[in-house]
Amino acid sequence: MTSENHVETTVVDGVHHHQYDIVIIGAGGAGMRAAIEAGPGAKTAVISKLYPTRSHTGAAQGGMAAALANVEEDSWEWHTFDTIKGGDYLVDQDAAEILAKEAIDAVIDLENMGLPFNRTPDGKIDQRRFGGHTRDHGKAPVRRACYAADRTGHMILQTLFQNCVKLGIEFYNEYYALDLVMTEVDAGDGTTRQKPSGVVAYELATGELHVFQAKAVIFATGGFGKIYKTTSNAHTLTGDGVGIVWRKGLPLEDMEFFQFHPTGLAGLGILLTEGARGEGAILRNASGERFMERYAPTIKDLAPRDIVARCMVQEVAEGRGAGPDKDYVLLDCTHLGAEVLETKLPDITEFARTYLGVDPVYEPVPVMPTAHYAMGGIPTNVKAEVLSDNTTVVPGLYAAGECACVSVHGSNRLGTNSLLDINVFGKRAGRNAVEYVNSGVDFTPLPDDPAGDVRRLLEVLRDSNGTERIAAIRKELQDEMDKGAQVFRTSESLDHVAEVIAGLRDRYRNIAVQDKGKRFNTDLLEAVELGFLLDLAEVVVASARNREESRGGHMRDDFPNRDDEKFMQHTMAYLSGDAHSSVASDHIRLDWKPVTITRYQPMERKY
Amino acid sequence: MSATTTRTPIAPEKPATHKPGGTLYRGREGMWSWVLHRITGVAIFFFLLVHILDTALVRVSPEAYNAVIGTYQTPIMGLGEVALVGAIVFHAFNGLRVILVDFWSWATRNQKVLFYIVIALWVVTMLGFVPRHLMNVFSH
Amino acid sequence: MTVIESPRTPARPAPKRGVNLEKWGWIYMRASGVVLVVLVFGHLFVNLMVGEGVKAIDFGFVGGKWADPFWQWWDVLMLWLALIHGANGMRTIVSDYTNPGTVQRILKGALLLSTIVLLVLGTLVVFTFDPCPAGSPAELLPSFCPAA
C-alpha cells in the first residue's frame, strides 16, 4: 500500500476511467502468473470476473509436467516429443520445446513461491505417471507429473494468489471485461492499423462501466467448455476473452480441437483426474474387460485422452457399456486400496462419494468423456504476443493460458501440460509486457466514448423484453453440441448443429433479461455470456466442418484418417462481413496457417 | 504489503452494518455447549456478586447474617439453589471439557463425545445432589 | 469531472496499546478454572451436602469454619479466583456484544470497580472476622465462643 501506487480515477459521463501500464484480464493461473511478473515491473491491474481464488485453475487435479527426473530418468527432449506426438503433430514444435524446457523452472518457481508439492522420501518434489508421458520417445510411461495430491491446480491457484497478495497486486474483482478498445493508429508506412488502447469492464456490484486505459493488455480468461453440456468446466467458463478478441476481428486458431477428458463422472461431467489411472486405476467395460489393452497395447489406460475417450465411446456404442442404460464405462480403483485413494486421490474419492454415492474404495466408478479443454483460442507466438494473421503481431496485446493457442497442444493436449502452459506462457506474457511498456511506448489515445459499444450492448439486453429464456437457448446449444460436435463428428452432425446454432442466434435477439436492476445483475451477465458462447460454438462448428480428417481431439467418423497432405496446418478463423447475421458462412472466413516443425517429422501415432 | 482491491472499502473501526435476522443458526454440540457455558457463567457471576455481599454481613452482626441466610433456606430459594448448582456443575464440567479441547488433540477431535460425557456427569452429579438437597430444604 | 479518491481497502488499525492481556486472560481462565473445580465443589459439598445442608448454615456455621485458617484460605482463594475469572469472562462478553465506545467503557469500568470493591471487602471480611462478637446472643455463636 505504497503511495506511489496511488491511482487517480476519474468519472466521465458515469464511466470510470483508470490508467495502468498493463491490464491483465483474468485471475486464473495464467493471469496471476503474468501479474507476478508484471506487478513489480510496471503499474499493473488485474481484472477478473471472479475472485481470483474462484478461477477454474483451482479445479485442476492431477499434476504439472516437468522433466525434473526426481524419481526416474527423464529429459525435456522426451517431454517435447511426447507433447508433439500427443498433439498429433499439429503442435508448433518451437513452442513445445520452450514449454518442455522452461517446465523445470516453472515448477521450481512455484515450489520456491511456497507450493506444497508432494515429496519423495528424500524430500524432493514427487512425480507420478500421466497419460501420454513416456520415456525415450514412447518406450514406457514415465513419472513426470509434479503434483500435490489431486489438488495440484488448487495449490497453484492458491500459491499464485498468495504471491500476488505478497506483491500487493491490484485486483479488480468481479469486474467483467466486455470489450477490448482498439484505436486506429498510423502504422508508420502510410497505412493505419488497430492498436489496443484499453479495456472496458462492467462492475458487477454496481453495474457501472470502467475504462482501463493501458499500454499493454494480457488476456488470460480461460476456456469455454460451457458450449457443451457435459463438461468439467465451471459455469463461468464462457469464453468471454476469446469472444471479445473474435468480435474485434482478430483470428481464432484451431477452434475445432476440443479435448474430451475420458473420466468425467457419468452424467455430471465432474472430473476424475487422469492421475487416478497414473496411480494404476483401470477402465473396464460392462463385462469387466480392460478394454484399453485392445486399443493401446503398450501404454493401455495411459494413452492420450483423445484416444481413450474415443475408445470409451466406441465401447458404449458397440453395446459394451455398463449400467442400466449401458451408457457408461467403469473406472476401477478398488485394487489401489484405501490408503492410496485417501492420500493421493482424496478429492476425487470424495467427489464420487458425494455426487454418485459410489465409494471408489469398494466399487468401480461410472465414467464417460466430458468436455474439458479448448486446444484452440487466440493465436499467439512464443512471446505470448497476439497475432492478427499468421505472422503479424498486434503490439501490446498478449494472451496466455487456455484462452490462447501458442500452439503447444496441437490437436490434443497431454494431461498436465496445461498447468504448465499457464505458468510458462503466463510468465512470458507478463515479462514481455513489462519489457514492452518500459521500452518507451506511450499510451495509445482512447477513441471518443470508448465504452459506447458496451453501453449499447448492455442497454439493448437490459431493456429487452423478449420471449426467449436465456437458459433455454443455452441448454439447447449445449445439448446439441454434445450430440453433434462431441467426441465423434460427421459432416451431417456438424451441419445439423450449425443449423441449430443459426436458429439460436436468431432467437438470442429476442431474449428476456428479467433482472432490470444495476447491482449484482447476474441475469444480465448471463445474457452477455450466452452471446459469447453462441459466437464461439459457431466458430468451433465451422472449423470442424472444414477439417475433413481425424486428428487428435477432432474425430470425423466420415474421415477417419489423418490427412497430413491437406490438413497438416492450423485452422485460422476470421470474422468478416456481418457479425450479427445468423448464418455462419456470412461472417466466418476460414484460412490456414503452417505448423512449425523443428525436429520431429510427423509419424503415425501409435501407443 | 497487501493486495489492494478497489471494491467496497471497509472501515474496520466501524463494524459492518448487518441486515437483521435470518434464521437461528443451527449449530451443533459445540455451539450449544458454548451458549450454555456463557449463560451459566453470567448467572454464576451475578450470584457470586450477591453472595459476597450477603456473606459480608457476618461482619455486621450475627443477626443480620442469619436473617439473610435464612431466606436461602426457604423452599423457593431451595429450588433456586438447585438451578444454581446445576449451572455451576455444568459450567465446571464443560469448562474442563473446553480445557481438554484446548490442549489435547484427541479431545479436539472428539469434543462431541466429551460434550455427552459432560451431560452424563452433570446428570449423575445432580442425581446425587438434588434429592439430598431437597430433603434438607423440605424437611420439617 | 469528478475525482474519486483512490479506492483501497484500509488495513485493520493495529492499536497495540500496552501489553496484550488477551493471552494471559485466556491462560488465567483455564488455570483458575481447574483450581476452581476443587474449591467450588469442596465449598458446595461442605455447605450443602454434609449434615443438614443449607439448613445448617448460619452465623455459627460460618464462624466455625473461619476459625480454621484452612477454610479461611480456601474461601479467600476461591473468592479471588472466581471473582477475577467471572469478571474476566464478563469482560469478554461485554467486548463481544458492545461496540467500542462509551457504553463499553462504562460497562467495563463497572465490572472493574465492582470486582475490586468486592475483592477487598471479601478479603477483609474473611480475615478480620470475629467469630465471637461481644454482646451477641450466645445461641447464634459458634460453640467454641466463650459466650456460648
Place this chain on the structure above:
Amino acid sequence: MTTATLETTSTDAATKSFTVTFLIRRFDPEVDAEPRWQDFDVEMYATDRVLDALHKIKWEQDGSLTFRRSCAHGICGSDAMRINGRNRLACKTLIKDLDITKPIYVEAIKGLPLEKDLVVDMEPFFASYREVQPFLQASSAPVAGKERVQSVAERARFDDTTKCILCAACTSSCPVFWTDGQYFGPAAIVNAHRFIFDSRDEEAKVRLDILNDKEGVWRCRTTFNCTDACPRGIEVTKAIAEVKQAILRGTP
C-alpha cells in the same frame, strides 16, 4: 426444445422427480428496505444439488435471483450459504440429504454485509486473510534451479490447512465473528496455520504475533461451528488450537 435423454429413457424408480419447496431469503438493495422470504416450488431429483435448484429457479422462474457460483463441485468456494440454518456449499449439498417434507431454507451467510439475495460483501473476509501474511517467507535462497527440500513428514504437518478454498463458510458460522465482525475469523487463522507450520517458512513468529492480538486466536471460544461447516473437511478448531499452543510456546 430437446430434453436430455437421461430424463426420457430412464425407467429407474430412483430417478423419479418430486417437488421441493425452497424458502429463499431475498434482498434487493434497490427496492427492499428489509430482506424478505420468498418461496419457490422446484422439480428435483434426489441426486440434484441445492445449486441445481437455485439454477432452476433463476433460469426458469425468476431471473433476478442472485447468487455466486462457478465450479459446481465444491472447489472454488463461491457458493457458501446457509441451508436449513447451517453453512454449506450449495453445490455440495444434495437434495437426498435434506428433509424435503419441509421447505428448505436458503439464505446468505451471516456476519458479512448483505449485498443482494445470497450475495454478501466478501471484502472484510479477504482483508482478514491478507493480514495474516498468507505467503511463504523464506529469506534463505534455495539452490538455484532446485526446490527447497522438505521431508514427507514436514509436508504432512500442514497438509490439512492447505485445502482451504476461502469459501468463508467457517468464518461466517462463527458466533464470535457474528458479534462485531472484527475477529480475524477461522479462515484467516487456517491460512496462517498453513504457513506457520510449513518447515520452509521463516516468519512464523510474525504471524503468531499478529494472531496474538485482541482480535486474534484468543477470541475463539471453541464452538466448533467452523469445523462443522468446512466443506473441505479441515479440522479448523484443531488448527486454531495448534496456533494457540504455538503462541504459548512462542514457536511453532
